[in-house]
Structures are given as C-alpha cells and as structure tokens.
Amino acid sequence: MRGGDDGRAERQPEPGLSAVRTFVVELDMSRTAIADITDEAARFVRGAGDGLLSVFAPHATAGLALIETGAGSEADLLEALGRLLPRDARYRHQHGSPGHGVDHLLPALLPPSLTVPVAGGRMLLGTWQRLVLVSLNRDNPGRQVRLSFLAG
Amino acid sequence: MRGGDDGRAERQPEPGLSAVRTFVVELDMSRTAIADITDEAARFVRGAGDGLLSVFAPHATAGLALIETGAGSEADLLEALGRLLPRDARYRHQHGSPGHGVDHLLPALLPPSLTVPVAGGRMLLGTWQRLVLVSLNRDNPGRQVRLSFLAG
Amino acid sequence: MRGGDDGRAERQPEPGLSAVRTFVVELDMSRTAIADITDEAARFVRGAGDGLLSVFAPHATAGLALIETGAGSEADLLEALGRLLPRDARYRHQHGSPGHGVDHLLPALLPPSLTVPVAGGRMLLGTWQRLVLVSLNRDNPGRQVRLSFLAG
Numbered sequence: 492m493r494g495g496d497d498g499r500a501e502r503q504p505e506p507g508l509s510a511v512r513t514f515v516v517e518l519d520m521s522r523t524a525i526a527d528i529t530d531e532a533a534r535f536v537r538g539a540g541d542g543l544l545s546v547f548a549p550h551a552t553a554g555l556a557l558i559e560t561g562a563g564s565e566a567d568l569l570e571a572l573g574r575l576l577p578r579d580a581r582y583r584h585q586h587g588s589p590g591h592g593v594d595h596l597l598p599a600l601l602p603p604s605l606t607v608p609v610a611g612g613r614m615l616l617g618t619w620q621r622l623v624l625v626s627l628n629r630d631n632p633g634r635q636v637r638l639s640f641l642a643g
Numbered sequence: 644m645r646g647g648d649d650g651r652a653e654r655q656p657e658p659g660l661s662a663v664r665t666f667v668v669e670l671d672m673s674r675t676a677i678a679d680i681t682d683e684a685a686r687f688v689r690g691a692g693d694g695l696l697s698v699f700a701p702h703a704t705a706g707l708a709l710i711e712t713g714a715g716s717e718a719d720l721l722e723a724l725g726r727l728l729p730r731d732a733r734y735r736h737q738h739g740s741p742g743h744g745v746d747h748l749l750p751a752l753l754p755p756s757l758t759v760p761v762a763g764g765r766m767l768l769g770t771w772q773r774l775v776l777v778s779l780n781r782d783n784p785g786r787q788v789r790l791s792f793l794a795g
Numbered sequence: 796m797r798g799g800d801d802g803r804a805e806r807q808p809e810p811g812l813s814a815v816r817t818f819v820v821e822l823d824m825s826r827t828a829i830a831d832i833t834d835e836a837a838r839f840v841r842g843a844g845d846g847l848l849s850v851f852a853p854h855a856t857a858g859l860a861l862i863e864t865g866a867g868s869e870a871d872l873l874e875a876l877g878r879l880l881p882r883d884a885r886y887r888h889q890h891g892s893p894g895h896g897v898d899h900l901l902p903a904l905l906p907p908s909l910t911v912p913v914a915g916g917r918m919l920l921g922t923w924q925r926l927v928l929v930s931l932n933r934d935n936p937g938r939q940v941r942l943s944f945l946a947g
Contacts, residue, residue: 692814693814693815694815694945695815695847695849695943695945707906708902708903708906709855709902709906709907709908710855710899710900710902710903711855711888711899714887714888714890714899715886715887715888715889715896716886716887716888716896716899716900718887719885719886719887719888719896719897719899719900720900720903722885723879723880723900723903727879752904753903753904754906757906757908758849758851758908758910759851759908760815760817760849760851760941760943762815762817767851767853767941768853769852769853769854769855770853770855771854771855772853772854772855772902772907777903793945795814795815795816795943795945795946
C-alpha cells in the first residue's frame with residue numbers, strides 16, 4: 492500500500508502495538524484545504540470483510556466530512572466556513588498567523604471522527620460520497636488520518 | 644419488521660453478504676425534510692444484546708441528527724439551516740433546482756454518520772433524543788439509512 | 796475510579812446489564828458550559844487493550860466536541876455558537892428560560908456521539924485534542940456522558 496500521486500505518504504503503525512487493524516494516512520496540505528482520502532480508505536478495508544471503519548483525525552485544527560468532490564462543493568464549503576467562522580482578530584485563542592484562533596473552532600463544526608459501515612471489504616458509501624479531511628490551518632500542513640477497522 | 648405508516652418501506656440487504664447485522668430503512672421524503680427513524684432503529688436492535696449501533700446515510704445531500712421532535716425543533720432547525728446555509732445562487736456546485744448546491748453542504752454540518760450505544764437490545768438514548776434524517780433535497784426524495792449492529 | 800475535583804461524580808451502570816464495558820460520567824454544569832472529560836475517558840480505557848471508544852451524551856440539549864482547551868477556544872466556541880444559534884425569541888420550541896429553544900439545536904451542530912480509536916489502553920488523540928461536553932442549557936445542569944468500549 493503506497494501513497495497517492497500528490498505527495499502524500501502512508502505508513503503503518505509500529506508492528507505489534509495493535510490487534511485492531513489500523514493505518515495512518517499522511518497528508519501534505521500545504522497546497523489544499525480539503526484532501527480526498529476515499530481511495531486510501533477503500534484500499535485499507537479491501538478484503539477486510541464486514542465491520543465498521545473508524546476514521547479519526549488526531550488534530551485540534553482539522554475536521555472530517557463526507558461530501559461530493561469534483562463538482563464545486565469544495566469551494567462552496569470553504570466559502571461557507573469562512574462566513575460561519577470568520578478568520579479575523581476576534582478570537583481569544585491567539586498564536587501563529589493572524590486569525591488562526593478560528594482554526595481551533597473547525598473541529599467543533601466538522602468533527603474529526605466518522606464511522607463508516609463496511610461489508611465484504613467495501614465501504615458502504617453512497618454514489619457521490621467522498622471522505623475528506625478539511626484543514627484551514629496553513630501553519631501546520633502535515634496532517635494525519637487514522638483508519639481503524641473493527642470486524643463484526 | 645415492516646415499514647412505518649407514512650409510506651416508507653424497509654428491506655433487508657442481500658442475504659449472505661454481511662456477517663454484521665445490518666438493515667436499510669427506506670424513506671420517502673417528498674413531503675418532509677426531517678424523518679424520525681427512532682422507532683425503526685429501536686426495532687432493529689431489539690434482542691440484539693450489547694454493542695454499538697452505527698447509523699449511516701449513504702447520501703451526499705443528507706445528514707443525521709439526534710434531537711427532540713414533536714415540540715417545534717424541526718421547524719427551528721430548518722430555520723437555522725436556511726440562515727446558516729442560504730439556498731441561493733452563490734454556489735459553484737450547480738445542477739438541478741435553483742440553489743441545490745447548498746444541499747451538498749448539509750452533510751458537512753450534519754454528518755451522515757452517528758454511533759449509538761446499545762445495552763440489552765435497547766438504544767441508550769436520553770429521554771427526549773430522537774434519531775432523524777435531515778434532507779432538504781427535494782430533487783431526490785428517496786432516501787436510505789443503513790443500520791449496522793456491532794456486538795460487544 | 797472517583798470523580799474529579801469540580802463536583803462531578805462518576806458511577807458504574809447496574810452490574811450484569813452490559814457485556815460491553817461501559818461507564819457514565821456525571822457532570823454538574825451549573826457553573827460551566829464546557830466540561831473537559833478527557834481525564835475520565837483516559838482512566839476508563841486504561842488497560843482496555845485495543846478497540847473503539849464510543850462517547851455518547853444522552854441529552855437533547857448537549858453536544859460533544861474534540862477541541863483544545865485552556866488556551867481560549869472555549870470562549871471562542873461560545874461566542875461562535877451565540878452568533879450561529881442566537882438565544883432569542885424566534886424559536887417554535889418554547890419552554891423554560893427565554894431563548895431555551897436554541898439549546899435544542901445545539902446537538903444538530905455538535906453531535907452528541909463521537910468515536911475515538913484506542914490502542915494499548917490509550918486513546919489515540921492528537922497532542923492538543925481534549926474531549927468536551929458542551930451544554931448551554933442552564934435549566935438542567937446535571938449532565939451525563941456514557942463511555943463504552945468495544946474491543947477489537
């Protein structure tokens with residue numbers, strides 16, 4: 492299992508640590524605020540049988556979403572987030588780039604935890620559902636998403 | 644197990660596909676934007692023992708929520724969503740009815756994935772919690788919710 | 796296992812009811828709208844091996860979030876929620892304190908259900924992620940969060 496074509500790499504956790512099958516997708520988000528990790532998740536569950544896929548982003552400034560990609564909704568989501576959570580000087584949480592405090596509110600609106608049912612080694616997603624990580628935090632472009640499979 | 648009295652039907656997935664107990668609730672949402680599926684979920688886990696119920700909507704324009712119903716919050720939620728996600732011409736994602744692009748943002752704010760603990764065949768919901776599917780997408784009234792039970 | 800230093804108590808569910816390990820954190824939120832329960836969750840999974848932690852708030856007026864605490868984001872989140880969900884007289888759902896209807900929308904934006912991966916008895920949280928319950932409902936300060944562990 493290898494990374495995608497956009498500079499991202501994947502690595503396995505330390506062997507022997509976990510009885511639950513798990514995998515960490517490593518992302519470089521310096522050039523994007525929305526990273527589609529559907530293909531990585533599909534590869535992870537391939538052959539895994541039936542169960543639940545836990546998708547978890549171990550970050551305080553990123554969130555997960557299941558949306559359609561490739562038809563404009565990425566830009567629409569960024570416009571909506573900029574309107575609902577303005578990047579300005581109002582925030583108590585201040586460090587890093589101006590307005591960075593807002594990045595810390597993103598995971599409240601877009602939780603970093605999602606669970607997807609799996610059957611026969613396939614995620615039971617809808618036709619247009621894609622699994623994405625959203626991170627507006629340009630101060631920290633290196634992001635991870637942990638995939639864990641719990642068999643039924 | 645049969646459908647409710649409002650035109651909805653339920654069906655079992657193809658036999659033999661899944662070792663995880665799973666069930667798809669089929670909904671006709673042509674006359675409502677919020678469908679209460681608590682009773683269907685309660686029937687699904689009845690007798691199932693202890694574990695986790697995964698609730699998943701395989702749609703790019705629908706989301707799930709746990710709210711009180713029957714006391715006005717459905718209308719309040721629709722007002723709030725209309726304010727936070729206006730149905731107008733601003734969206735890049737354009738097809739179908741005017742403003743349909745906004746429907747594609749709903750699952751970012753209301754994720755289509757929820758997990759409910761189950762003990763002794765009962766969901767451990769709070770007194771007023773009801774499980775609902777929210778879909779403002781009138782272009783596609785046929786909706787599904789997949790219930791999956793993972794035993795402890 | 797005992798409660799924290801802020802008046803909260805914890806109790807075990809009735810013995811014999813559940814084969815899934817489960818625990819209810821009891822909170823007194825009369826003096827706070829955001830309660831950090833990360834330490835209680837860490838104690839709960841200690842020694843539990845690998846699996847998934849289900850975190851569930853059985854309330855119609857509370858939600859969960861994974862955010863950084865102690866650096867200002869609690870105040871920022873309350874400001875954002877007050878702006879996105881104004882506490883005024885607009886709501887159909889009316890009872891209790893003025894504007895209480897808005898409390899019933901909180902769990903739509905901040906779902907009361909989260910799932911956290913666990914390995915070797917430790918939650919696989921990011922460095923700054925803390926698990927919090929958010930409740931703006933001062934009419935009902937007694938709150939609970941149910942922790943359930945599903946082994947892998």
